[in-house]
Amino acid sequence: MKLYNHPVAPSPRRVRMFAAEKEINLQLEEVDLLAGQGRTPEFLAKNSSGAVPVLELDDGSYLPESVAICRYLEGLHPEPNLFGRDFREQVQIEMWNRRMEFELLAPVGHAVVNTNPIFRGVFAQFPDHGEAQRAVAHQRLERMNSELQASEFVAGKRFTIADITALVAIDVGGVMANIQIDPRLENLTRWHKTVSSRPSARA
Ligand SMILES: N[C@@H](CCC(=O)N[C@@H](CS)C(=O)NCC(=O)O)C(=O)O
Numbered sequence: 001m002k003l004y005n006h007p008v009a010p011s012p013r014r015v016r017m018f019a020a021e022k023e024i025n026l027q028l029e030e031v032d033l034l035a036g037q038g039r040t041p042e043f044l045a046k047n048s049s050g051a052v053p054v055l056e057l058d059d060g061s062y063l064p065e066s067v068a069i070c071r072y073l074e075g076l077h078p079e080p081n082l083f084g085r086d087f088r089e090q091v092q093i094e095m096w097n098r099r100m101e102f103e104l105l106a107p108v109g110h111a112v113v114n115t116n117p118i119f120r121g122v123f124a125q126f127p128d129h130g131e132a133q134r135a136v137a138h139q140r141l142e143r144m145n146s147e148l149q150a151s152e153f154v155a156g157k158r159f160t161i162a163d164i165t166a167l168v169a170i171d172v173g174g175v176m177a178n179i180q181i182d183p184r185l186e187n188l189t190r191w192h193k194t195v196s197s198r199p200s201a202r203a
Helices: 010-021 041-046 066-076 087-115 127-150 161-177 186-196
Strands: 002-005 027-030 054-056 062-064
Touching: 002 010, 010 066, 010 087, 010 161, 062 066, 087 127, 087 161, 127 161, 127 186, 161 186
Parallel strands: 002 027
Antiparallel strands: 002 054, 054 062
8 A cells, every 4th residue: 555645744643653563564655745745636637625634545546535545554454553452442543543633733733834834835824823833833732731730642451543743743743833732741741752652653
């Protein structure tokens, strides 16, 4: 299977890390987003959103959206399980993954796109909005620190897709929008160190 990828963007990293956890080898094809390759007719035919990741399946069809791709990979390779084994665990992980996506990855993404000079001329930038979203992301990190007081991982006792979503959000925020984990946030710092040390984090 081929993954249309970008080396820095968080959403394709989500899929690369998920696949690495399952030891699935994906052939990578880089899409130069800043050069507009996501907006070519050829790429839009694969994904009308113009975004990566997109998985090209062995039958030649295309599957965009990182969570849909991860679900597909979990269907093909159920172990190690990252979406939940039974109904109760699945809804718990779904809840946390959605929270990490909407409450952390989204504000971080808005901060990056609206404040990083690399996107000048690529997207319309609204720096005030970017700063406000940076503050939202920092508040969410503080809350995460409290949540991680009681649990080892984002969704509970074990590593799941929700940890992957949170990690890619925090790492891209650190590199591209100077959203750093305050060392006072000890639970979050401990979690970040644990999750970053997994071999899949380098995928
Ligand atoms: N909801 C989508 C988001 C994909 C997305 O926003 N990808 C970014 C990179 S992280 C992208 O390709 N942006 C380029 C664009 O939208 O033009 C997913 O999870 O796959």
